Amino acid sequence: MSKSINRREFLKRGSALLAAGSLPLSLVEVAFGQNSPENFTFAYVSDSHITHVKGKDFVRNWDRGLIHAIAETNLLDPRPDFVFYGGDIAQLGKREEIDHGLEILSGLRGDVHYVMGEHDYYLDLGDYWRKQLGPDHYSFDNKGVHFVVLNSVLTYDDWVNRWGGPMERMLQMARLDNPQGSPFMVGEAQREWLRKDLDKVDKKTPVVVLSHSPLQKIYKCWNFWTDDAEQVQALLKPFDKVSVLYGHVHQIQYNQIGNISFNSAMATAWPWPYPSSYKQAASYLPKLTVEMNRADPFFERDATGWQFINVHTGNVDAHYLLPDNQNRVVAYDRKAGHPVDTKFQPAENRIPPQTHY
Amino acid sequence: MKTITQTYLLLAASAALVAGAASADPFTQADLDRWKAEYMTSVEKGEKLFHGGLKSKNTVSCDQCHPNATNIHPETYPKFQQQLGKVAVLGEMINWCIMNPLESDPLALDDPDMVDLQSYIHWERRGVPLAPGKH
Numbered sequence: 001m002s003k004s005i006n007r008r009e010f011l012k013r014g015s016a017l018l019a020a021g022s023l024p025l026s027l028v029e030v031a032f033g034q035n036s037p038e039n040f041t042f043a044y045v046s047d048s049h050i051t052h053v054k055g056k057d058f059v060r061n062w063d064r065g066l067i068h069a070i071a072e073t074n075l076l077d078p079r080p081d082f083v084f085y086g087g088d089i090a091q092l093g094k095r096e097e098i099d100h101g102l103e104i105l106s107g108l109r110g111d112v113h114y115v116m117g118e119h120d121y122y123l124d125l126g127d128y129w130r131k132q133l134g135p136d137h138y139s140f141d142n143k144g145v146h147f148v149v150l151n152s153v154l155t156y157d158d159w160v161n162r163w164g165g166p167m168e169r170m171l172q173m174a175r176l177d178n179p180q181g182s183p184f185m186v187g188e189a190q191r192e193w194l195r196k197d198l199d200k201v202d203k204k205t206p207v208v209v210l211s212h213s214p215l216q217k218i219y220k221c222w223n224f225w226t227d228d229a230e231q232v233q234a235l236l237k238p239f240d241k242v243s244v245l246y247g248h249v250h251q252i253q254y255n256q257i258g259n260i261s262f263n264s265a266m267a268t269a270w271p272w273p274y275p276s277s278y279k280q281a282a283s284y285l286p287k288l289t290v291e292m293n294r295a296d297p298f299f300e301r302d303a304t305g306w307q308f309i310n311v312h313t314g315n316v317d318a319h320y321l322l323p324d325n326q327n328r329v330v331a332y333d334r335k336a337g338h339p340v341d342t343k344f345q346p347a348e349n350r351i352p353p354q355t356h357y
Numbered sequence: 358m359k360t361i362t363q364t365y366l367l368l369a370a371s372a373a374l375v376a377g378a379a380s381a382d383p384f385t386q387a388d389l390d391r392w393k394a395e396y397m398t399s400v401e402k403g404e405k406l407f408h409g410g411l412k413s414k415n416t417v418s419c420d421q422c423h424p425n426a427t428n429i430h431p432e433t434y435p436k437f438q439q440q441l442g443k444v445a446v447l448g449e450m451i452n453w454c455i456m457n458p459l460e461s462d463p464l465a466l467d468d469p470d471m472v473d474l475q476s477y478i479h480w481e482r483r484g485v486p487l488a489p490g491k492h
Contacts, residue, residue, distance in 0.1 A: 051416060059415050061458060175408060177424035222424055270421065270458075273428035279485055280425070294428070297454070298440040352492075357430070 040143050043073040044307040044318075046086025046247035047267030049119060050101040052094050061300050062091075065268035066104050068323060069306035074109045076308065081142055083108050084309075086247030086265045087117025087153070087212035093170050095128050102132060113140075117212040117247060118153040118184065118223075122173040123166050126151070137190055139197050145206045145311055148197065150190060152211035152226050152246075155182040176222050176272070183220060184213040185227040194235055206241040206314030214246045216255060216262055219275035219283035224249050236260055243316040243332075245309070252320060254330050255286030256338030262286070263307075263318040263330060263339060271295045271303030274356045290344045292320075292328070293353035299324040396476060403477025406470055413459045419474070422458065426481035433491040447475060 048066040051059040073083060085105065090097035098120065105112065116136040120129045126136055136151035159182035163169040172178055186194070201207065209215065215232050218224035226232070236242045242260045250267035251274060274291055275283035285291075295303030301323035308319040315332035318339075322328065329342040344350050407426065409418040423429055434447040441449070448471055452463035464471040 049421075053415050057415075059417055060460075061417075175420065177420060272422070272424065277427045278425045279482065296440075297457075300457070356428075 038144060038314075039310065039312045040081045040145075041076070041078065041308060041310050042080045043076060043083040044086060044245060044265055044309050045069045045073060045083060045268060046115075046265035046306070047088045047117070047250055047269055048101055048104075049088055049091045049267070049269040050097045050104070051091040052096040052100070058097075058100055059091075062269045063100075063104065065270075065301060065304050066101065067107075068301060069268045069321075070104065070107050072321060073306065073308075074107070080110065080308070082111040082113060084210055084245070085112055085114045086210065086245070087115040088119040088247065088267075088269075089114075089117070089129075090119050092167070092174060093120055093123030093128075098128055098132060113147075113149060113210075115149055115210050115212050115247065116151040116153060118173050119170075121151075121153055122160075123170040125160070137193060143311075145208055145314065146198075146201050148194065148207065148209045150186055150194065150209065150211045150215075150232075152186050152213045152215065152232075153184045154187045154190075155184060179221075181221075181223060183225055183227040184223050186211070186215075186232050187228070191228065191231055191235065194232070198235060198239075201239075203238050204240050206311070207236065207239050207243070208311070208316065209236065209242065209244045211244065211246050213248050214253070214262065214264065215244050215260075216257060216286075218249075218253070218285060219281075221278075221281055222272075222275060224275060224283075233257060233260060241314040245316070245318075251303075252292040252328060252330070253286060253289050254318070254339040254341075255288055261316060261332055261339050263309075263316060265307050266292070266303075266305040266320055266322065268304055268306060277356050288338060288340070290341045290350060291354050291356050292322075293325055293351075294356060296324075399473045399476035400480045401477075402470075403473035403475070403480075406474055407477050411455070411459070411461075411470065411474075413455075413461050415460045417459050419454065419459075426478045429478050429482070430488075430491070431475070431478050431482050432485050432488050434489070436490045436492065447478070451475070 049062050050066065051062055053059060089101035089105070114133045116126055116129060120126065130136060137149055139146065139148045141147070160169065163172060172180060175181070198207070211226070213226045214224055215226050215229050217226070217229055237259060239259060244260055244262045245265065246262070247265045249264045250270065250272035251264065252266065253262070253264040255262040271292070274285055276285055292303055302325055303322070305320055305322040308321060310317040310319070315334070317329065317331035320328040320330070328344070330339050331342050332338070333340045344354065407419045411418065431447050435444050437443070438445045438450070448466040451471065451474055455461050456463050
């Protein structure tokens, strides 16, 4: 079982003042007491919402969140095998925003794999994003693990074509609590692509799926939701070990549905309330989830962050790196058969800021 | 003579007060409907201000962090804000958000926009018991 590791231990290259001898030999050994060659790590950064104001002005706060995450990611030791970016580089899908975001992201050391978010997509239906970054759904293998990336933020054609123009459509989708919104989905064509892609993969191979929206249903009115989640889950069901990592929700969530573990990503931009704090509608936050701390708005990076993912024996442990707050580790517990918060899972260990209302 | 006139005026004033009270009570269903409509008009204005209608120098809007006005907790105000070092009303925290995440100019606490914002924020939180001072 891993334990929470403080930032100074974690970012050991971050300070010349720390003597190497006083530091753990490697994060993997500290976390798991083993150093199998199958173990590997990757960084997972998401939801930066880079916002163009005018001319060369961008919203400073959101820029700083992404810059902060990249600086920390570059200090990871041991080096991650690669970095995932979980979607929503931009706020309104504008070229200026995608270009500015990618310019900041170009500071990352190592390979980066990108996931499409709805804020990247609904201005030009992903054209500029794909031109800069390539296909929005793809798969690859790393050290015996099969990775799949899906564009899960598609929606129904009649909604897409309903609006007066691209920016009107983008603004409608950008509003999280929009009563005129439309649910996300992977869609039939991509599900068929996924079925064929997984046909070639041995069922004992661990599978890690990255999507922007949760491939589970939590709260429809904020699109913490994928309309065809069950159909995607059915395609993943034959595999022994599946992990789904998603962005969009700007908060810690984790869950287990059958063979599938779920972990969400924090945003680098701003945190979102849990849907249960909206008193006029019902929502379905996974019971397993111990909520992140309520944000202190006076610290602009509080309740934002990024993730460091450890893949060991085919399961995923998510280390939530939270500036201005205590880091969190949600690790797969083999005995329990689901992810657990390594410090706060027992009800008696929880602290007042984790109570949302 | 002067005293009599004064007494008469006093009586007349009292009669006017009684008459005024009589006409102010009871109110009708039409009154209730109008008052509710006035409030809901303010809620609708506030809903628009909250979702990008407020003049924001950096384009950031309230709903980006507070969908459906969640995590504002209007039922807990006034409350002690340790960051401000005092007990504050909701309007002061709204202005804090306008000045910081929105990088814009604060509103007067009785500015119609400030009133409309609070109408919307409270409406989204309707039914939640008052919890003044709660954190």
